[in-house]
Amino acid sequence: MLVAEVMLQQTQVARVLPAYVAWVARWPSAQALAAASRAEVLRAWAGLGYNRRAVALHEAARAIAAAGTFPDQVEALQRLPGVGPYTARAVACFAFGTPVMPVDTNVGRVLARHIFGHESARVLGRRPFLQAADGWLRSAAEPREAALAVMDLGALVCRPTPHCDLCPVSAHCRWQAAGCPPEPNRARSEPPFERTVRYARGRLLALLRERGRVTAEEASLTLPPWHRPRASAYLDALVRDGLAEPDGSGWRLPELTEG
Numbered sequence: 001m002l003v004a005e006v007m008l009q010q011t012q013v014a015r016v017l018p019a020y021v022a023w024v025a026r027w028p029s030a031q032a033l034a035a036a037s038r039a040e041v042l043r044a045w046a047g048l049g050y051n052r053r054a055v056a057l058h059e060a061a062r063a064i065a066a067a068g069t070f071p072d073q074v075e076a077l078q079r080l081p082g083v084g085p086y087t088a089r090a091v092a093c094f095a096f097g098t099p100v101m102p103v104d105t106n107v108g109r110v111l112a113r114h115i116f117g118h119e120s121a122r123v124l125g126r127r128p129f130l131q132a133a134d135g136w137l138r139s140a141a142e143p144r145e146a147a148l149a150v151m152d153l154g155a156l157v158c159r160p161t162p163h164c165d166l167c168p169v170s171a172h173c174r175w176q177a178a179g180c181p182p183e184p185n186r187a188r189s190e191p192p193f194e195r196t197v198r199y200a201r202g203r204l205l206a207l208l209r210e211r212g213r214v215t216a217e218e219a220s221l222t223l224p225p226w227h228r229p230r231a232s233a234y235l236d237a238l239v240r241d242g243l244a245e246p247d248g249s250g251w252r253l254p255e256l257t258e259g
């Protein structure tokens with residue numbers, strides 16, 4: 001469950017599915033993952049992106065193996081490396097049946113409209129929003145099923161342009177009752193992906209996976225011109241994140257093997 005949630009944090013289901021199946025077949029427990037080397041873990045993560053998640057998952061497995069038990073409360077789950085509020089809530093809810101709502105964009109939209117009468121959750125404070133969401137889930141006979149139902153509602157019916165005519169809870173929706181008032185748009189311009197640091201880091205890690213070791217010149221040549229002056233800095237950042245190691249005049253994949 002934790003592996004799936006971490007993989008799904010920033011990667012689409014279609015790409016996660018085969019990687020997840022192979023991952024749990026290879027490492028069916030936290031103890032098994034904890035015993036793997038960092039290089040094995042990074043290689044198994046290939047294609048999923050946001051590689052720091054692999055390091056964090058590995059560290060989380062080591063923490064769980066050291067503790068000898070899998071945490072089942074949101075606060076304890078959030079103390080694991082790489083586990084944020086959403087993942088902690090998703091694991092507590094779906095793995096352990098705790099009435100805590102994992103709030104992603106879709107769920108936030110449904111609850112903002114249905115409970116608070118706003119088009120989206122953007123204008124709502126996080127704490128009161130989560131308290132209301134959890135209270136709503138506690139009133140459900142099956143919190144796990146109720147959370148899944150809200151997710152499905154947000155994905156299929158309560159879309160950014162909602163299909164209120166198909167909605168099973170429209171009779172109690174405050175936003176619909178108010179005439180679906182719009183909220184002001186906040187236009188945001190984002191740089192092209194190839195201009196982002198994430199893109200450069202992904203390219204460099206792919207090169208490390210392919211060759212095992214790279215020099216500063218090789219790293220520079222694999223990047224587009226605007227990233228080249230910072231190639232060494234990007235690799236040093238990968239080292240700080242546990243994704244690479246210095247190796248003489250170059251860098252290599254880490255070969256940690258200690259448990």
Ligand code: SF4
Nearest residue numbers: 158162164167170173
């Ligand atoms: S009635 Fe419309 S806005 Fe309200 S929850 Fe259903 S789909 Fe969303």
